[in-house]
Amino acid sequence: MAKNAGLAASLDLRLLAVFDAVLRKRSLTQAGDSLGFSQPLMSQSLGKLRQFFGDPLFVRTSEGMSPTPRARELAPRIASVLQLMQEAMESPEHFDPATSRRSFSFIATDFGAAFLLPRLLRRLHDTAPGVRVRAIGAPRHGVEDMLEAGEADLAIGSFAISRSPFYQRRLYASDYVCLVRSGHPQASVPLTADAYLNALHALVAPLPVGYEALERFLLDNIPSDRFAVTLPNFLTVLTTLPSSDALFTVSRRAGTEVARLVGASVLELPVRIPGFVVRQFWHERFHKEPASQWFRDLIHGLLAEPAGADDAS
Secondary structure, rough: OHHHHHHHHHHOOHHHHHHHHHHOOOOOOHHHHHHOOHHHHHHHHHHHHHHHHHHOEEEEEEOEEEEEEEHHHHHHHHHHHHHHHHHOOOOOHHOOEEEEEEEEEEEEEEHHHHHHHHHHHHHHHHOOOEEEEEEEEOOOOHHHHHHHOEEEEEEEEEOOOOOOOOEEEEEEEEOOOEEEEOOOHHOOOOOOOHHHOOOOOHHHHHHOOOOOHHHHHHHHHHHHHEEEEEEEEOOOHHHHHHHHHOOEEEHHHHHHHHHHHOOOEEEEOOOOOOOOEEEEEHHHHHHOOOOEEEEEHHHHHHHHHHHHHHOOO
């Protein structure tokens, strides 16, 4: 017992923070940036961790520094230790965005990230110039696992996450609109249900999580030969819309932004497609962390509509 206690005492808190950062960032460089540690110090710390646990812990793969089974086993225990220490030692006053060099990562759709980033970077430039951000494309599955593993601090979208240990906060609700290029014949006359259902359409496939109602409606009601083009993501709408006669059905916020950028027309839908609610989600391990609280409040302030000011749950 005394020998084990001595071994545990020799593993300082800084090494546990290195383990947690490499697990979350999957990169020694990004992990070092998030902690403010140099590359040599990160390499030296990882070497000590490997020696202490008798395991490589992280190996280089095409996806970055991937954890070994032993590292995955240790991850929740080390996270608990760090959370306990953080709650014991930190208070909200200890995070100063004006001087912080913290890195944050968030999961979002391609258009969600493109919509948010310009606003976010302008705000960071003015209030937190040392803070860095990383946008991660929203996967069809596995968002909860990414948040739990610390691969992202936050997920923004219409995800079906309602269980403990995750928190959520409403940002805004959205319905859908139809976009047509500038000069399109449909832009000058009312869009009827018959005209919509028989027109040429553009289809984004696969659609992001949360757009299931739109995908179901289009595939159930539009004949397959009426899809003039299939696009890999929403950002390709920007380059395809100006030269296409197809109708582009997108979320209202995305549609308004695209129309502003390319001079397209926004048409109200003559059919009913259920909308969706966008929320931000995070794991309980970051719920009380002052830096994470600040980042969540910043995102909420940039995206939320007045009706989206619900309390976290």
